[in-house]
Amino acid sequence: MSLNDGKAIELFARPGFLVRRLHQIYVAIYLQECEAFGTTPVQTSVMQVAHLNPGIDQAKLAAEIGVDRTTTSNVLARLERRALVRRESDLRDKRLRRVFLEAAGETLLAEMRGALDRAHGRLIAPLPAEEREAFTRTLRRLVEANNLHSRTSLRIL
Amino acid sequence: MSLNDGKAIELFARPGFLVRRLHQIYVAIYLQECEAFGTTPVQTSVMQVAHLNPGIDQAKLAAEIGVDRTTTSNVLARLERRALVRRESDLRDKRLRRVFLEAAGETLLAEMRGALDRAHGRLIAPLPAEEREAFTRTLRRLVEANNLHSRTSLRIL
DNA sequence: ATCCAATCGTCAGCATGCTGATGATGTGTC
DNA sequence: GACACATCATCAGCATGCTGACGATTGGAT
Numbered sequence: 613m614s615l616n617d618g619k620a621i622e623l624f625a626r627p628g629f630l631v632r633r634l635h636q637i638y639v640a641i642y643l644q645e646c647e648a649f650g651t652t653p654v655q656t657s658v659m660q661v662a663h664l665n666p667g668i669d670q671a672k673l674a675a676e677i678g679v680d681r682t683t684t685s686n687v688l689a690r691l692e693r694r695a696l697v698r699r700e701s702d703l704r705d706k707r708l709r710r711v712f713l714e715a716a717g718e719t720l721l722a723e724m725r726g727a728l729d730r731a732h733g734r735l736i737a738p739l740p741a742e743e744r745e746a747f748t749r750t751l752r753r754l755v756e757a758n759n760l761h762s763r764t765s766l767r768i769l
Numbered sequence: 770m771s772l773n774d775g776k777a778i779e780l781f782a783r784p785g786f787l788v789r790r791l792h793q794i795y796v797a798i799y800l801q802e803c804e805a806f807g808t809t810p811v812q813t814s815v816m817q818v819a820h821l822n823p824g825i826d827q828a829k830l831a832a833e834i835g836v837d838r839t840t841t842s843n844v845l846a847r848l849e850r851r852a853l854v855r856r857e858s859d860l861r862d863k864r865l866r867r868v869f870l871e872a873a874g875e876t877l878l879a880e881m882r883g884a885l886d887r888a889h890g891r892l893i894a895p896l897p898a899e900e901r902e903a904f905t906r907t908l909r910r911l912v913e914a915n916n917l918h919s920r921t922s923l924r925i926l
Numbered sequence: 927a928t929c930c931a932a933t934c935g936t937c938a939g940c941a942t943g944c945t946g947a948t949g950a951t952g953t954g955t956c
Numbered sequence: 957g958a959c960a961c962a963t964c965a966t967c968a969g970c971a972t973g974c975t976g977a978c979g980a981t982t983g984g985a986t
Contacts, residue, residue, distance in 0.1 A: 622817060622821070623814060623817060623818075623833075623834070624909055624912075625905065625909075626889050626905075627795075627889050627892050627893050627901075627904070627905045627908060628795040628798075628799065628810060628888060628889045628892055629810075629814060629834075629889075630905065630908035630909055630912050631788065631791050631792045631795050631892070631908065632792050632795065632810060632811075633835045633912050634788050634792075634908060634911055634912050634915075635788045635789050635791075635792040636835060636973075636974095637911075637912065637915045637916070638784075638785040638788050638789065639942095639973080639974085640974090641785075641915070642785065643974085652941065652942075653785060653786075653789060653942095654789075654941085654942065654943095655941090657780060657786060660779060660780060661780075664779070669964080669965095670964075670965070671963075671964060671965080676780075677780070677786075678790050678793060679942080679943075680943070680944070680945090681964075681965065681966085682943080682944080682945090682965085682966075682967085683941090683942060683943055683944080685965060685966065686941080686942080686943095686966095687941085687942080690941080705951075705952070705963095705964085706950075706951060706952090706964095707950070707951050707952070707963065707964040707965070708951095708963095708964065708965090709964085709965070731785060732783050732784055732785045734915075735784050735785055735788070735911065735915065736784050736911065738910060738911055738914030738915060739907065739910070739911065743907070744784075747784070747907055748782065748783075748784045748787065750896065750900070750904055751784060751787035751788065751791060752781055752782075752787055753895060753896070754791055754794075754892070754893065754895055754896065755781075755787050755790050755791050755794065757895030758791075758794045758798070758891070758892065758895060759794070789942095793943075793944095796943080796944085796972095797944090800944085809971065809972075810972095811971085811972065811973095812971090826934080826935095827934075827935065828933075828934060828935080836972080836973075837973070837974065837975090838934075838935065838936085839935085839936075839937085839973085839974080839975090840971095840972060840973055840974080842935065842936065843936095843971080843972080843973095844971085844972080847971080862933095862934085862981075862982070863934095863980075863981060863982090864933065864934040864935070864980070864981050864982070865933095865934065865935090865981095866934085866935070
């Protein structure tokens with residue numbers, strides 16, 4: 613049984629199955645390209661959001677990347693342990709913990725830039741150059757249209 | 770900050786980020802549609818492969834769905850606990866544990882058919898009907914081309 | 927016959943993700 | 957001012973995924 617023998621067609625015609633597998637593949641590619649940095653894809657997303665939004669609270673940060681608050685909290689704890697990120701309780705609203713990217717985090721993010729570009733590039737490299745942009749746009753379209761289906765939806769204005 | 774304000778464009782132009790998010794969304798849709806069955810997407814894939822290949826060993830089953838042996842072993846243990854699946858040691862090659870879908874598993878799989886179709890359908894429903902097929906084909910193309918990048922590659926003849 | 931390399935299943939350990947629950951805090955209403 | 961309700965962060969618990977390691981077994985080479 614293989615990709616090409618009829619029996620497996622079932623699974624390989626399923627967009628949900630293929631998306632799971634493609635995600636898995638992206639993680640593998642990322643880990644190859646970013647091995648030297650010891651980070652994960654989600655950790656990188658968290659740092660990017662913290663870079664662009666210094667002082668954002670955890671719940672808003674979670675909404676930016678579409679990960680629930682619990683997971684985000686855990687990811688931040690790991691980044692904080694490595695001193696890439698800092699969390700400060702808000703003095704006015706004591707429920708909030710505000711997130712800041714530390715200097716070490718800024719440096720790391722800058723150094724990762726090339727590896728990150730390569731990782732994303734390799735994922736769609738098998739497509740003809742003229743189809744890559746369209747594929748990414750279609751992905752984005754599906755993500756935006758289906759956004760509300762998952763518990764922690766991305767924030768959309 | 771939102772999907773549309775320039776700052777977030779960064780992440781939303783990244784195919785890797787979008788694939789992670791779309792996978793997350795598919796899981797959420799699956800769990801809505803298949804809530805009554807108490808299964809996960811991977812458990813369903815395992816059962817489908819066991820249905821089509823009675824007596825397949827765990828390693829080959831893992832390769833069929835692109836999940837590593839350890840995870841597959843855990844998934845099978847859970848399915849076995851629910852008596853949906855049975856594992857038998859091979860008498861000739863004692864390293865192997867052969868997997869069989871139990872009658873209860875066959876029944877469940879049959880009952881899930883409609884919900885599964887709906888789940889996969891909803892994922893690509895936001896696309897114009899004439900683009901859905903092409904999108905799924907592109908996904909498959911990327912999965913096949915990048916297959917070898919992840920540790921547990923899918924078996925390809 | 928004996929060693930060697932490969933394979934299989936499992937273990938420990940870690941990182942994403944989810945759920946439901948809880949405690950602390952804010953906000954709005956009356 | 958008191959009360960209900962919402963929001964934030966975290967906890968426990970579970971399911972996917974990965975890595976590196978291990979013992980058991982197999983098959984091939986010598």
